[in-house]
Amino acid sequence: xxxxxxxxxxxxxxxxxxxxxxxxxxxxxxxxxxxxxxxxxxxxxxxxxxxxxxxxxxxxxxxxxxxxxxxxxxxxxxxxxxxxxxxxxxx
Numbered sequence: 001x002x003x004x005x006x007x008x009x010x011x012x013x014x015x016x017x018x019x020x021x022x023x024x025x026x027x028x029x030x031x032x033x034x035x036x037x038x039x040x041x042x043x044x045x046x047x048x049x050x051x052x053x054x055x056x057x058x059x060x061x062x063x064x065x066x067x068x069x070x071x072x073x074x075x076x077x078x079x080x081x082x083x084x085x086x087x088x089x090x091x
Contacts, residue, residue: 015037015076016037016039016044016066016076019047020039020043020044020047022043022047023039023040023043023044023047024037024038024039024040025038025039025040025079026038028077033073034073034074035074036073036074036075036076036077037076037077038076038077038078038079039076039077039078039079040078040079040081041062041067041078041079041080042080042081044062044066044078045058045059045062048061048062066078
């Protein structure tokens, strides 16, 4: 059974504006919390740069105005894709 086949009382809440729809990679499921949308952080940055932002401007805008905004339990999750080796190296 796919996630989309599971009956829900309410749709998943809180998403970014439609211009970021192509950055959606899925939905998170967390115990005791509402589900929320997961975005590919790199794709969000690419979308911002399409609006004539430099990479630095896009990252600053993303970091402060998008990822840095907590708006409750359904605040979107932003995924930075890394391999296990990259994660272990960062520690």
